[in-house]
Amino acid sequence: MTNLNASDRGLPVGYMERTRLFYEAQGYDRAYRWARFDEVPFSRLSKPLAEVRLMLVTTASPLRADAGANAIVDAEADAASADLNDTLLEKKSLQFRDSSRVPEGLYTDDLSWDKEATHTRDLDSYFPLRALQERVREGQLGGLTASYACVPTEYSQRQTIDADAPATRDRALAEGADVALLVPL
């Protein structure tokens, strides 16, 4: 673990501008309109962390239950296959999974992360379910909701705002969530 002073490292990457230039180079001249809001809701936490129930939300996708332990390796080897989504992935939609079981892996190859600089073979580097379970055992966190959520990354903000976000909210409320940790790739 390296701890650097701010003066020792570069500026954060401007992903919105980088994305615009990347798609412009592919001949797309209409820039994507990123979501922006003037107002931001806020709910102050009213009890200690040791008493709250947390829902974990990821943008990675569950693998099919029958895909087997080697599914991730196979997926990486076969990432160019157009049929990959049909063979390894659950249908690309909002999914909830049992948070008492850490999955062997999740599918991330369809998402836009930095595939040159790093990898996602270590589940704990992007999906902290195991670490959260440890916090619960240590008494630092009250508990986890019965499910974690796999929210599909959508180009369409309307799909997320009108469908996936409200469905996640309903599930979180039904499972007694006080707080949520959202971890995008």
Added chain:
Amino acid sequence: MCHQTVSLVARELEAHGIATVVLGSALDTVEYCGVPRFVFTDVPLGNPCGQPYDRAMQRANLGLALELLATATYPRTTLWSPYAFPGGDRWRANYARVDDSNRESLKAAGEARRARQHSGSK
């Protein structure tokens, strides 16, 4: 796009009384959208919790996120993780770069995709 998606979900949860924190690596996307709490891990996209197999870094970043849940007093609170990605800063310039080495191939890829979409195939 993942960061925008979870930002939209965080806003929905927060508006219904569920306190949220985003743990991610795209500072501009999350802050542009506007979320209640954000822990920024300044590492390549893909490892928002920290460097692969670096359990100490991952645990520390998770700790920052949980701490921010408990301590933030107003929306748009961003906390920068102090932990850096080892191996230098080259990844910053490389991600989705456009230069003379790939300009033609990107243009061709875009044209091919539009042709596929136009013909109705995948």
